[in-house]
Amino acid sequence: MSTLKKAGIAVLVIILVLVAAGWWLMRGDTADLTVAAVSGSDPVLAEPEAETFPTIAIARPVGWPDGAAPQAAAGLAVNRFAEGLDHPRTLYAMPNGDIIVAETNRPPSEGEGGGGITEWIMGLLFERAGAGVPSADRLSLLRDADGDGRAEQRHVLHEGLSSPSGIAWHDGRLYVANHDAVLRFAYPLGATRVTGDPVKLMDLPPAGNHWMRNILLNPEGTRLYVAVGSSSNIGENGMEAEQGRAAIHELNLETGRSRLYAQGLRNPNGLAWNPWSGELWTTVNERDMLGSDLVPDYLTNVPVGAHYGWPWVYWDDVIDERVKAPMPSFFTQYTRTPEYALGPHVAALGMVFTQQGARMGPAFERGAFIARHGSWNRKPPAGYDVVFVPFDARGNPEGKPVPVLDGFLTGDGKTHGRPTWVTFDGTGALLVSDDTAGIIWRVIAPGAAPAPAQRLNRGEPLPPQRELRGDPARAFDNPPADLAPGAI
Numbered sequence: 001m002s003t004l005k006k007a008g009i010a011v012l013v014i015i016l017v018l019v020a021a022g023w024w025l026m027r028g029d030t031a032d033l034t035v036a037a038v039s040g041s042d043p044v045l046a047e048p049e050a051e052t053f054p055t056i057a058i059a060r061p062v063g064w065p066d067g068a069a070p071q072a073a074a075g076l077a078v079n080r081f082a083e084g085l086d087h088p089r090t091l092y093a094m095p096n097g098d099i100i101v102a103e104t105n106r107p108p109s110e111g112e113g114g115g116g117i118t119e120w121i122m123g124l125l126f127e128r129a130g131a132g133v134p135s136a137d138r139l140s141l142l143r144d145a146d147g148d149g150r151a152e153q154r155h156v157l158h159e160g161l162s163s164p165s166g167i168a169w170h171d172g173r174l175y176v177a178n179h180d181a182v183l184r185f186a187y188p189l190g191a192t193r194v195t196g197d198p199v200k201l202m203d204l205p206p207a208g209n210h211w212m213r214n215i216l217l218n219p220e221g222t223r224l225y226v227a228v229g230s231s232s233n234i235g236e237n238g239m240e241a242e243q244g245r246a247a248i249h250e251l252n253l254e255t256g257r258s259r260l261y262a263q264g265l266r267n268p269n270g271l272a273w274n275p276w277s278g279e280l281w282t283t284v285n286e287r288d289m290l291g292s293d294l295v296p297d298y299l300t301n302v303p304v305g306a307h308y309g310w311p312w313v314y315w316d317d318v319i320d321e322r323v324k325a326p327m328p329s330f331f332t333q334y335t336r337t338p339e340y341a342l343g344p345h346v347a348a349l350g351m352v353f354t355q356q357g358a359r360m361g362p363a364f365e366r367g368a369f370i371a372r373h374g375s376w377n378r379k380p381p382a383g384y385d386v387v388f389v390p391f392d393a394r395g396n397p398e399g400k401p402v403p404v405l406d407g408f409l410t411g412d413g414k415t416h417g418r419p420t421w422v423t424f425d426g427t428g429a430l431l432v433s434d435d436t437a438g439i440i441w442r443v444i445a446p447g448a449a450p451a452p453a454q455r456l457n458r459g460e461p462l463p464p465q466r467e468l469r470g471d472p473a474r475a476f477d478n479p480p481a482d483l484a485p486g487a488i
Contacts (some may be wrong), residue, residue: 028055031292035343043341046293059415061130061436071407073316081442092167097214097426105135130436156194175202180206215273229267235311264308270351276395283348284406296341340397345375348381350421356453359428361445
C-alpha cells in the first residue's frame with residue numbers, strides 16, 4: 001500500500017472519529033419525565049446532569065397555511081384577530097377596547113453574550129428559532145370597532161423605540177419599557193398616534209441574554225413594577241454583570257425613586273395582580289444545561305423582599321453546584337419556593353388572570369392563562385402552546401396545566417408559530433400573540449356568558465403579638481447544619 005494511500009486512510013479515520021465525537025458531545029439529553037410530571041405545585045425534580053454542551057432541539061418556524069389555525073380546547077373557537085404584523089410580542093388592552101401591540105425583537109448585540117464563538121452560536125440559534133429578524137421598534141394600535149372579532153383598523157402608534165416590550169396606561173399616560181429605560185408619553189384614550197417627546201422615568205440594565213422588560217401598574221397608578229431578566233444562564237460572566245438584573249423593580253411614580261422589589265428570578269416575564277389575593281404574580285424562565293428534565297419554569301406570587309434563589313439555588317434549596325460566585329451566608333434559610341411549576345424549558349411568557357367579562361366558559365372561569373413560547377433545548381420539545389392554570393377559591397394554583405391552544409408544532413421538527421403573550425379584548429375573548437407567524441389569535445367560547453367580577457378575599461387581621469412566647473433557647477435544639485457543633 002502506498003504512503004499516499006495510507007495517509008488518506010489515516011485522514012479519513014481521523015475525520016470519522018471527530019464526527020463521532022462531535023455527535024456524542026452534541027447528541028443532547030432526552031427527557032425521562034413528561035412535562036406534566038414536572039408541572040404543578042409538587043413537581044418531580046430529576047437529578048441534575050450538568051451539560052458541557054446544551055441540548056439543542058429547535059423547532060423551525062414555517063408559518064401557518066392560509067386558513068389554518070391552532071387547535072383550541074373543547075368548547076372554544078379560534079380565529080385570526082390580526083395578521084401581517086412584524087414579530088408581535090406583547091399585547092396591552094386599553095379600557096376602550098383598543099389593543100396595543102409591540103412589534104419588537106432583541107436589540108443589536110454588543111457583546112453581552114460572551115463574544116466570539118459563543119455569541120456566533122447564539123446568533124445561529126436565534127435565527128433558526130425565528131428570533132433573528134431586526135426589531136421593528138414599533139407600537140401599533142389594533143381596533144375592532146364593529147366587534148366582529150377582527151381588527152379592521154391598524155395604526156402606527158409610535159416608532160423609533162428601542163426593543164420595546166413593557167406597556168401600561170393610566171389616566172392619559174402611556175408607559176413603555178424599552179430594553180434599557182422606562183419612558184412615559186402623554187396619550188389620550190382613543191388617539192391613533194402618540195405625539196410629543198417622552199419623559200425618561202428610569203434607566204434599566206440594557207439587553208443581555210434576556211432583553212424583554214415587562215411592566216405593570218398598581219391599581220392606584222402610583223407604582224410601576226418592572227421585570228428585568230438576567231444577562232446569563234447562571235452568572236457565568238460574574239455577578240457584577242448582573243447588578244439590577246434577575247429582579248423585579250418597583251418605581252414610585254410620585255417621587256421618582258425605585259427599589260429592588262424581589263430578586264433571584266432568572267427571567268421574570270408576565271406580571272399580573274392576583275384578583276383573589278391582591279398579590280403580585282409573575283412567570284419565570286429558569287436555568288438551562290442541567291438536562292431536558294430540569295429546571296421547571298414557574299408561576300409564583302412575589303412578596304416584597306422575596307428571593308427565589310438564582311443563580312445559586314433553584315426550587316427553594318436545590319444548590320446548583322456549577323455556580324462559581326460565592327453563595328451568601330444562610331442563603332437557603334430565606335429563599336422562597338415557587339408556587340407552581342410550568343414544566344422544564346417551556347419558556348413561559350405572557351400571563352393574564354380570568355377577569356370580569358371574560359367569555360371562556362365554565363371550564364376556565366377561575367385561573368391564569370399562560371403563553372408557553374416553546375423550548376430550544378429539550379428533547380422532545382416542550383411548550384409551544386397556551387395553557388390554563390386553575391386556581392382555588394383562596395387564590396392558589398392547583399392541579400396541572402390545562403391545554404387551551406396547541407397544534408403549533410408540526411411533528412417533524414418545525415412549528416407554525418410561537419405563542420408569546422396573552423390579554424383579553426373588549427368582547428371577553430383571549431388574544432394570543434404569535435410572534436414568528438406575525439398573527440394575533442382570538443379565542444372565545446361561543447355563546448358563553450361573561451364572567452362575573454373576581455372577588456378579593458378579605459379577612460380579619462391577626463392580633464399583634466405583644467410578648468415573646470416560648471423559650472428562645474429551644475432554637476438551639478435543632479440548629480441548621482452549618483451552625484451545628486463542630487461545623488464552625
